[in-house]
Amino acid sequence: MIHRIYSSLPTFKTLEFKSGLNVLLAEKSAESGSGRTRNRAGKSSMVETIHFLTGGNVSEKSPYSSKDLEGHTFGMEFDVEGKRVCVEREAKKRAKFKVDGATVSAEDWRQRLGSAFFGLEQDSEEDGYGLSFRSMFAYFVRRESSNAFTEPFKQAVMQSSGDYQLALSYLLGLDWQIARDWQVVRNREKTLDELKKAAGAGAFGSIIGTAAELRTQHAIADSRLKRLKDDLAAFHVLPEYRELEKEADLLKSKLSELSNQNAIDAAAIRHMDAALSAEAEPAAESLDELYRDAGIVLPELVKRRYDEVREFHASVVRNRRDYLSGERQHAEERVAQRAPELQQLDRRLSEIMSTLNSHGALDQFSKLQAEMAKVASEVESLHQRYQAAEKLEGNKTELDLERNRLLLRLNRDFSEQDSRITAAILAYESISQLLYEDAGRMIIEATNNGPQFKFPIQGSRSGGIKKMKIFCFDLMLMQRMHEREMGPGFLVHDSHLFDGVDGQQIVSGLKAAAGIAASLPFQYIVTLNQDDAFKETVADFDLNSYLMDVRLSDAKDDGGLYGFRFD
Secondary structure (H helix, E strand, O other), rough: EEEEEEEEOOOOOOEEEOOOEEEEEOOOOOOOOOOHHHHHHHHHHHHHHHHHHOOOOOOOOOOOHHHOOOOOOOOOOEOOOOOEEEEEEEEEOOOOEEEEEEEOOHHHHHHHHHHHOOOOOOOOOOOOOOOHHHHHOOOOOOOOOOOOOOOEEEEHHHHHHOHHHOOOOHHOOOOOHHHHHHHHHHHHHHHHHHHHHHHHOOOOHHOOHHHHHHHHHHHHHHHHHHHHHHHHOOOOOOHHHHHHHHHHHHHHHHHHHHHHHHHHHHHHHHHHHHHEEEEEOOHHHHHHHHHHHHHHOOOOOOOOOOOHHHHHHHHHHHHHHHHHHHHHHHHHHHHHHHHHHHHHHOOOOOHHHHHHOOOEOOHHHHHHHHHHHHHHHHHHHHHHHHHHHHHHHHHHHHHHHHHHHHHHEEEEEEEEHHHHHHHHHHHHHHHOOOOOOOOOEEEEEEEOEEEEEEEEOOOOOOOOOHHHEEEEEEHHHHHHHHHHOOOOOOOEOOOHHHHOOOOHHHHHHHHHHHHHHHOOOEEEEEEEEEEHOOOOOOOOHHHHEEEEEEEEOOOOOOOOOOOOOOO
């Protein structure tokens, strides 16, 4: 139990506790009005102080991050392993603890408390694979700053499923290693999901791809690589390759020029053959008709004799035919003269092309090498991606199988620990029955995502009833801890737990808690607003007998736990 909380801060209100129920009351003064609330009275500060002195980290929301408290020491006297221990801590960054005057680190202090309260051999604060003192302790001192009053099985709204499954499995006496192994599976699945998201669309995306797709791509690329290797092995480098290429180009140009000239001469020969066929002496009838017409048109001219004219025309035709025959012969001679040169050029071109086809240039060889290196790199990349895809798909299948194996283990453990599960269920039901005619139930279910906790109760949508589920759950934990001889021996509830709860239920709950705390026994510390505490009454229960001597108030700046308002 906690005996005393104190500070070197002169204005701090020292809190003295006793066994059983302790109620720290926040009074609302007559001076309080709009704009002033009892949330400023410092009720939650007591909870923060307990966490501060049991190895908790100091968040930005914590009053112990304020410069107003810097340099002051805060302390608590409480029972650890049956001995009254005094722990002190200064309000500054990375401050160590003084336990009965000896300086210890936060890690060592948490380790000692974890061993004393929960029998932990080794504390693992945040690795997600082991038991943590802070994770379990927070169920017994819930913090409003962590939004701890949302679900019974969560001591912080951001608590992961793996963390609460691990903690509650251990606290309820179940096989917590199953919950740990489940978290290992979830973390591995998270890694796979991150790879999928990073890769993009598809089973594992375009960056990795599926094993089936990559197998095909790798086979095709590898076949191409083998062909390139064969081509390189058969490649012969010709040093004068470029010179022969230039000569071949010149030969092609010369052959083209000579062929064009032959074509021109062949066309001329065809035209001259046609002209020779058309050249002939005019017919006698034509000449007679011509002379008659001339006699009419040129009657005064001296006309040659008919024979002379005919002879003249015959001479012209002969001269024309002789000229055409000569030109045709010259064209044929030119074609004949080009033939040997064409044959020689064509023969040389064939020799060069044969050489070029069987050999290659050095730069071509280099390009072929570069292409092979590029394809080789692609093949290696595809090979690695193929292996990665096979491994990822194999891991996914393996994880699915592991989930099934864990579910079998969990069901077997539930069967073996049936008496412990039943005890927890009945304890929750009996506490709930003290508050409601229709008692609430706690269901502990084995699922393919680990143990899940459900709390069905009539009217469970009500905010007040949701809060009382947490109340019943925490008292159930205290009973289980007593039976298992574990736990801190105290339970602390902030007044936020009772926000929205019917006044009758608050008083009934406090009566039930007082009775349970006295019978086990354990210490139950609760902060309450004055009007909530005395709104209703129940038979055989006087709340005044459980009130602490210290009263918090919103009346003045010095009414809070620290005795001043923070800047």
